[in-house]
Amino acid sequence: KEYAEISLKDIDQLAKTSFPLCMRHQFDKLKEDHHLKHGGRMQLGLFLKGVGLNLDDALAFWRAEFSKKVGLEKFEKEYAYTIRHNYGKEGKRTDYTPYSCYKIISSTPGAGDHHGCPYRHFSEENLRAALSRMGVNSRATEDVMNKVRNRHYQLACTLTFEALHGVPCDAGINHPNQYFSDSQKILHP
Ligand code: SF4
Structure with a gap:
């Protein structure tokens, strides 16, 4: 692609x-x-x-x-x-595909790792701090935390997207690259 x-x-x-x-x-x-x-x-x-x-x-x-x-x-x-x-320029020349939310949420980051899904892998305190740095307001943050507590990590990400863009994201977030392209479509229609 x-x-x-x-x-x-x-x-x-x-x-x-x-x-x-x-x-x-x-x-x-x-x-x-x-x-x-x-x-x-x-x-x-x-x-x-x-x-x-x-x-x-x-x-x-x-x-x-x-x-x-x-x-x-x-x-x-x-x-x-x-x-x-x-980029598929070395080794088997496989063109590697960006990871989906499912794959990222299922990963198991260890100490010193920064990959993974923050909604799944951050402590509540760190997640709240990260959301606040992103500019998510406190009401939306409570809605996000509610989804996280129920292990609905992609819905938590969807609510974050909606809070930051001010429009509904009906399809929901299932891929980080979809988050990016949906965001760009809204910001640069
Ligand atoms: Fe988690 Fe959102 Fe990243 Fe998907 S896009 S892995 S739900 S933070």
Whole structure:
């Protein structure tokens, strides 16, 4: 499947307006720590491919962060391969598909991991703080927390989407890339 391209210079803005919380969290952590463990590199990396970041921009994006932490040489030697791999340019040349909500919710992030679904994997306190940073108001936050308590994680994400965009999302959220494209359709009709 071909995707419309997005530009590297727009990515910070797009992360704020149109990334679902799972991707927004990893994006922020990557900027903060200049590093993401394997599970995060896969989940965020394939999402970014799905939203239309081309391979050269993806390499530039990861290189800019990782080189601050591990240096340029180590980045090229140890990490660039995985990114090319995600784009099907190395190994079996499989074109990897971005992960669905189902797959992300079923994952089991360990200590120091930032992948997974925040509605499923964050503590209540961390989730509330994250929603507040996103700009979800307190009434909507209570509705979201209610869904989380009933283990309806995708509905919790759907309510977040609706609170932030001010319109209903009747189809519900079932894929992070769908969250992104639905958001862009509303913001740039
Ligand atoms: Fe991401 Fe899906 Fe969880 Fe929303 S429900 S945060 S899109 S995994």
